[in-house]
Amino acid sequence: xxGNAEVKVHIQDLSKAFHTNGHEIRVLEHIxxxxxxxxxxxxxxxxxxxxxxxxNIVGGFLPASSGDVAIDGLPVRRPDPRRIFVFQERxxxxxxxxxxxxxxxxxxxxxxxRAARIAHYVRLVGLEGFENAYPQExxxxxxxxxxxxxxLAVNPDVLYLDEPFGALDSITxxxxxxxxxxxxxxxxxxxxxxxxxxxxxxxxxxxxVVLSARPGSIRRVVEVDLPHPRDLSSPRYLALRDSILExxxxxxxx
Amino acid sequence: xxxxxxxxxIGNRDExxxxxxxxxxxxxxxxxxxxxxxxxxxxxxAAVRLSHTDVFPSPLSVLRGVGELARKGVLxxxxxxxxxxxxxxxxxxxVLGIPLGIALGWYSTAARAVNPVIQLxxxxxxxxxxxxxxxxxxxxxxxxxxxxxxASFFTIVVxxxxxxxxxxxxxxxxxxxxxxxxxxxxxxxxxxAALPRVLTGLRVALGVAWLVVxxxxxxxxxxxxxxxxxxxxxxGKRYDLVIAAMLLIGLIGLVLNTLVRxxxxxxxxxWGFNAP
Numbered sequence: 001x002x003g004n005a006e007v008k009v010h011i012q013d014l015s016k017a018f019h020t021n022g023h024e025i026r027v028l029e030h031i032x033x034x035x036x037x038x039x040x041x042x043x044x045x046x047x048x049x050x051x052x053x054x055x056n057i058v059g060g061f062l063p064a065s066s067g068d069v070a071i072d073g074l075p076v077r078r079p080d081p082r083r084i085f086v087f088q089e090r091x092x093x094x095x096x097x098x099x100x101x102x103x104x105x106x107x108x109x110x111x112x113x114r115a116a117r118i119a120h121y122v123r124l125v126g127l128e129g130f131e132n133a134y135p136q137e138x139x140x141x142x143x144x145x146x147x148x149x150x151x152l153a154v155n156p157d158v159l160y161l162d163e164p165f166g167a168l169d170s171i172t173x174x175x176x177x178x179x180x181x182x183x184x185x186x187x188x189x190x191x192x193x194x195x196x197x198x199x200x201x202x203x204x205x206x207x208x209v210v211l212s213a214r215p216g217s218i219r220r221v222v223e224v225d226l227p228h229p230r231d232l233s234s235p236r237y238l239a240l241r242d243s244i245l246e247x248x249x250x251x252x253x254x
Numbered sequence: 255x256x257x258x259x260x261x262x263x264i265g266n267r268d269e270x271x272x273x274x275x276x277x278x279x280x281x282x283x284x285x286x287x288x289x290x291x292x293x294x295x296x297x298x299x300a301a302v303r304l305s306h307t308d309v310f311p312s313p314l315s316v317l318r319g320v321g322e323l324a325r326k327g328v329l330x331x332x333x334x335x336x337x338x339x340x341x342x343x344x345x346x347x348x349v350l351g352i353p354l355g356i357a358l359g360w361y362s363t364a365a366r367a368v369n370p371v372i373q374l375x376x377x378x379x380x381x382x383x384x385x386x387x388x389x390x391x392x393x394x395x396x397x398x399x400x401x402x403x404x405a406s407f408f409t410i411v412v413x414x415x416x417x418x419x420x421x422x423x424x425x426x427x428x429x430x431x432x433x434x435x436x437x438x439x440x441x442x443x444x445x446x447a448a449l450p451r452v453l454t455g456l457r458v459a460l461g462v463a464w465l466v467v468x469x470x471x472x473x474x475x476x477x478x479x480x481x482x483x484x485x486x487x488x489x490g491k492r493y494d495l496v497i498a499a500m501l502l503i504g505l506i507g508l509v510l511n512t513l514v515r516x517x518x519x520x521x522x523x524x525w526g527f528n529a530p
Contacts, residue, residue: 061427081433091424094525095446104442105432136525154432 008158008190009035009058014067016053026215027053031067033209033218037157040184040191042201044244045211051194052162054216058192059085059160071158081105083158084151088167092135092143092150098122099131101146105154121149124183141172148183158190165200177203181228198248202241203230210247220247311494316501319494323482332499333506336467336478339395343402343470344463351407351459352452355414356440359448365415376408380466384473398470405466406459413455417448450518450526457514464507479503 016028027050035041045051056062058069060079069076071083079085084105093101103118122131125145135143144164151159161180165173181204184191195201201208208222222244230237295313302312311319323329358365380401391397421444429443471480479499486495518527 059431061430079427079431079433081431083431085427085431087424087428090422091428093425093428093443093446095449095522107442134521134525 006037007034008037008039008071009033009192010068010070010073011035011054011058012068012070014054014057014064014069016050016057016062016065028057029215029217031216031218033221035190035192037190038188039206040193040204041207041209042193042195042205043209043211044195044198044201045216046213046248047196049211049213050216051196051211054211055085055160055162055192055194059083061085081154082156083160084154084156085160085162086147086151086164087162088144088164090167092146094135097132097134098127098138098146101135102149102153104150117153121153124152124186125149125179139172140168141176144168144176145179148180152183152187152189156189158192161191161193163195164193166195166197173200178229180204185228198241198244202237202244203232208244210244222247309491309493311497315494316497319492319498320502323495323498328477328482332478332482333502335475336471336480336503337506339398339470339475339478340402340460340463340467343399343404344406344460346399346403347407347410347459347463348456351410352414355411355452355455356418356445356448358411359415359418360440360444365419369415372408372411376412380405381469384469388473393473395475397473398475401470401473402463402466406463409459409462410452410455413458414448414452417451417455418444420451421447446522450523453514453518453523453526457511457518460510460514461507464503464510467503479506 011031011033014028014031015026018025018027031054033041043051043054053062057064058076060076060083093104096104099118099122102121103114106114106117109117118131122128125148127142127145127149130138130142135146138146148159148164164180165176168176177200193201193204202224205224208224210219210222211217212219222240224240226234226236226240299313302310320329323332358368383401383404387397387400391400425443425447426439429439434442467478468480468483471478472484475481476485479502482499483496483503486492486499518524
């Protein structure tokens with residue numbers, strides 16, 4: 001569905017190494033990746049493979065050791081409100097209400113417009129009735145919704161999600177995935193989604209970028225041409241999942 | 255407070271913990287401590303009676319002493335004077351200590367330079383500063399206020415510094431991501447994130463400031479509850495008034511602490527005090 005769209009995020013020959021106590025730890029090596037406008041790309045890899053580091057570099061929070069990241073043709077040098085990073089639900093500000101959090105990035109708007117925007121995103125993520133609740137009073141899944149709404153409220157082009165559902169229980173996680181797909185289909189954002197969960201990447205992604213263990217490099221990029229909503233018991237879905245399991249080198253049985 | 259009920263409607267965190275009914279809570283928070291105090295007073299009364307002491311006052315003579323102070327009109331004035339001194343020294347510590355602490359928390363190089371000095375000065379009892387205070391300010395009210403300032407200043411600086419240092423990087427990253435300038439990052443992220451720790455520091459510092467009121471009023475001044483302790487002892491060994499002044503100091507300290515605790519219950523900072 002996004003095959004002909006323009007390249008949004010362009011990553012070229014990107015490498016990253018950290019230096020600690022005189023040792024060099026190579027984290028990422030020669031990453032080349034283009035993400036198209038409106039595409040949902042999952043970056044999949046084992047723990048410690050550098051996938052979060054990659055997302056932080058693309059987000060402008062960390063400098064690359066070598067190589068380039070460009071968005072809309074312009075090099076990324078620092079974080080930018082047009083591209084919002086969504087952490088696990090711990091990134092929600094505990095001193096603000098749900099409304100205060102969702103309106104955090106749009107404090108420059110006129111009050112009525114801001115209120116309307118907040119109300120819109122409260123509805124979109126299904127938090128009506130909780131506008132004045134504090135994060136402490138919410139469940140993990142609800143906090144995650146607040147964070148996604150806070151990101152969407154500034155109307156960014158790109159969302160970076162770093163294992164956003166990792167801390168949720170498995171049922172809430174499934175619900176949140178379908179919520180994310182619903183929101184993505186409504187809002188048409190470009191999404192880079194980092195995960196270590198094979199099922200999650202198969203359920204969400206247009207493309208899955210499989211990273212190797214550290215130093216992380218791209219092993220394979222899998223195009224997923226299954227339409228949404230995806231049938232999790234269909235042979236094509238299962239074949240896709242198994243091929244990635246195989247790619248990562250895991251057995252089919254436990 | 256009705257938040258117990260609200261919480262169980264929202265989310266599913268507290269589903270196993272229904273709010274306590276009001277009755278038992280009231281008993282626990284008021285009747286139990288009052289009962290303990292009553293037992294102690296009874297014990298005190300009995301001890302004075304049984305020992306036939308004519309130096310140590312009984313609870314009743316302490317109460318009469320308070321009545322005497324009130325009739326002479328000094329009670330309210332002494333309380334006001336002590337509160338004003340502590341208020342002045344503490345406010346000064348707060349106004350100077352919070353900005354300094356926040357700056358030290360943010361600029362780690364400055365903290366490395368200044369923190370050892372703070373840690374060196376902090377453990378010195380305000381009592382040891384009395385001669386210095388007199389040299390600097392003479393035998394005046396200012397010297398007393400200076401002592402109270404010293405007693406609370408370092409606690410506040412350290413609390414604000416640690417508060418800022420411990421702001422999770424994720425909040426800072428989110429603030430930067432939304433395009434905040436540095437001043438906005440301070441007012442909208444760093445300050446509110448550090449506030450619970452700062453408030454804890456302010457509460458502890460107020461306790462220490464009040465604790466030092468006796469020492470501070472030993473110098474120079476001729477009013478206040480601390481002065482009353484010293485003066486009652488020196489002028490005629492009025493131990494009933496000594497004990498009365500001590501208990502008033504304790505009682506006012508309790509009230510101050512309770513008031514500051516109310517601030518900690520505000521919803522915008524409560525997350526920092528009952529974190530799971």
